[in-house]
Amino acid sequence: MTELLTIEKVTVRFDGLVALRDVSLAVEDGTVLGVIGPNGAGKTTLFNVVSGFVRPAHGTIRWRGEELRDHRPDSLARLGISRTLQGLGLFPGMSVLDNVLVGAGPLARCGPLATLLGLRRAARDEAALRDRAMTTLADLGIAGVHAALPGSLPYGIRKRVALARALVAEPRMLLLDEPASGLAADEIAELGERITALAGKCAVVVVEHNIDWVMRVCSRIVVLDFGEVIATGEPSDVQNDQRVIDAYLGVPA
Amino acid sequence: MNTWWTLTVGGFASGAVYAALGLSLVIIFRATRVVNFAQPALALLSTYFAFTVNQVTGTYWLGFAVAIVAGAVLGALSDRLLIRPARAHGELGSVIVTLGLLLVVQAVAGMLWTSEPRSFGYAFDFRGLFSAANVFAVLVVLVTAAGVLLLFKFTSLGLRMRAAAFAPEAAALAGVRVGLMVTAGTALAAAVGALAGLLAVPPLLYPTVLDGIFVYSLTAAVIGGLDNPIGTVIAGFGTGIGLSYVSGYLGPELVTLAALAILVVVLSVRPHGLFGRGLARRV
Incomplete structure (x- = not known):
């Protein structure tokens, strides 16, 4: 090992x-x-x-x-290296999917400039990250709540969202x-x-x-x-x- | 009827300005979760830069471009040099620093350009009830609002900016460069603020020209929910029209009072603004 x-x-x-x-x-x-x-x-x-x-x-x-x-x-x-925080540390005004997408950020191959310019590879990149985030949510059994705001969910589910955000970057x-x-x-x-x-x-x-x-x-x-x-x-x-x-x-x- | 129509259209036109400055407050709130009172100060300085460039080169649009770039640079500098060191001492510290910056910048602008009103031109023809300049202002506001909405809702940069503001530690652990995002947000907000200044100032530029407008824009942004660009634009136009009625039917001296009254009433009925979703504030 x-x-x-x-x-x-x-x-x-x-x-x-x-x-x-x-x-x-x-x-x-x-x-x-x-x-x-x-x-x-x-x-x-x-x-x-x-x-x-x-x-x-x-x-x-x-x-x-x-x-x-x-x-x-x-x-x-x-x-x-990923880490979850004591408590939750979720972004309250952002949907579950957006929370996880932030965690997927380090996987992005295109910088913000490419996104702002609307380049096609940036769009593909973003779509790939979105897929990855949805897969991670599905693995944890919470894909159904991807559009919800964290504050509206039970604590146990929110905890899983935090875990998904840490896991999405593999x-x-x-x-x-x-x-x-x-x-x-x-x-x-x-x-x-x-x-x-x-x-x-x-x-x-x-x-x-x-x-x-x-x-x-x-x-x-x-x-x-x-x-x-x-x-x-x-x-x-x-x-x-x-x-x-x-x-x-x-x-x- | 005729008075009513004149007041409505006039209010709509000034509402565009409130919406523009209100948008810059929304951006900075989204990027830092702090209300930034230095916003009109940076807009004022940027507009004075535009004034000087206009005078030297004689072209309006070069001054326009310089003002927006200057706004972004001033915003970034104010974050790095003033607001960030104060943030270490808590949210209240950074709010107070922005207030201080407002006073200092107004005084410095008076020293550099004197407190005498200077004439500052419109982008387009300003004659008529709803002039070309008014159309331009409304278009600028709508395009800016759409841009802000797209940025925060649909780009990863916008997501990271919001994440950094909501939960800095968690955002950093997710790979977000929090300091950079806050500076970028402040710069963007100040650039939009400069845009608002360019729309708001004509015909006369003097150090306190944006004070009243800032109060009305803050009213619009708070009514709009501070976190909601569309709500702020609607509230900006609404505030413009409402205050125009107050000014026309009740008297111009009551306008500021009316703005404060609207603010108090809306906030007591709906503490998160008419369009706010009632997020938990950071404790």
């Missing part, structure tokens, strides 16, 4: 507060990595530092062997920030199956509070506590790790 993402000894500080301390981890192609830990353990900060929203004080982040230095969030999608790695929060039990189970199926095509990193679900869906787990990695391994190893039990699980699962 090839390593897609390699994080080495990354430290992040906010005004003297250490959010991440010497965190190292690797994401291998085709695997599902779960990142768990109590609130404030640094899970979302980890995503933010990979996404380029936050700069590490020191440490390196490598994507497919190449170091990401001063990378910007808007360059991430072109590298092949990423090599998908970062999911609390994808199961706010979902009903059957939706959570379905999401698990979907992620397992995705793992054939891309690597998935999941930050989630629902421990039982994470243990079932993920092939590896990283446990953060106070910004430090306190355990790494397969779900069964992590579940039985005494430090993890003390820090987070409270009672043996």
Whole structure:
């Protein structure tokens, strides 16, 4: 298995507060990595530092062997990394299809100039992206609502729209920030199956509070506590790790 | 009947101007989700550039083109140099900066070109009840509105601009260069604002010439829903006609009051404007 993402000894500080301390981890192609830990353990900060929203004080982040230095969030999608945000982060005044089309933007081969000039290849390009967006919506079972505004849809469906927007560009790695929060039990189970199926095509990193679900869906787990990695391994190893039990699980699962 | 007809046609003509400046407010709101009070200031500066080019070269259309390009450049500069640094301190910060810019630009325009009214010509013959110049203004507004609608609704550039304004973080993660989109939106809005200035100013140009027009355009844009180019154009013409009745039947001194009254009534009945869809505002 090839390593897609390699994080080495990354430290992040906010005004003297250490959010991440010497965190190292690797994401291998085709695997599902779960990142768990109590609130404030640094899970979302980890995503933010990979996404380029936050700069590490020191440490390196490598994507497919190449170091990401001063990378910007808007360059991430072109590298092949997609991320969903905690909550939804949908564009409220835009239809479901338009939301997903924005996510398909990095696949566009024609610039805005070609579009404004009304060139034929720009029209073909746009039509291809539209098809791709509709296919992605259909894969997630929500093609029927493509014309709706997100605000008019139930939370579970909106969550799927956010996932569609992240998937439409066919990423090599998908970062999911609390994808199961706010979902009903059957939706959570379905999401698990979907992620397992995705793992054939891309690597998935999941930050989630629902421990039982994470243990079932993920092939590896990283446990953060106070910004430090306190355990790494397969779900069964992590579940039985005494430090993890003390820090987070409270009672043996 | 004759008075009524004169007032209606005259109101329709001035409504075109309100619609044009209203459109520039819609563009900037769509691109930044902030109401930009510097809009008339940039339009004013652009029109003064047109005035100077007219005087030097003697051709109206060269000044016209210069004003629109100048509007776009001034818009981009105001975003990069002033509004963006202020945005870091929240939405209110950037609104206040745009207000400040309005005052500074008016003062600077007075220093450079004096506060004396300068004569500024029409694009076409302005004589008659509904003159060639009026026809031109209406056509310009309709074409601009159609362009804005097409841009935001049917092009990926427009989609990205709106996405960047609605949810900057999510847009960036989807590969949208948020800062670039905001600057492009501000530039486009200022270019349309310059166009509105060119239509609104004749016959006389002076530093506060656009103040009243800005109030009426803001009324039109808010009634139109701020997010809706077609609604704003309809509201712009409606405001023009309505205020023309007020001016003709009740007296010109009541026009500003009437505009504010319309604004208050519409907003209390429909807080998102007559044509707005009631989007959640960013918190």
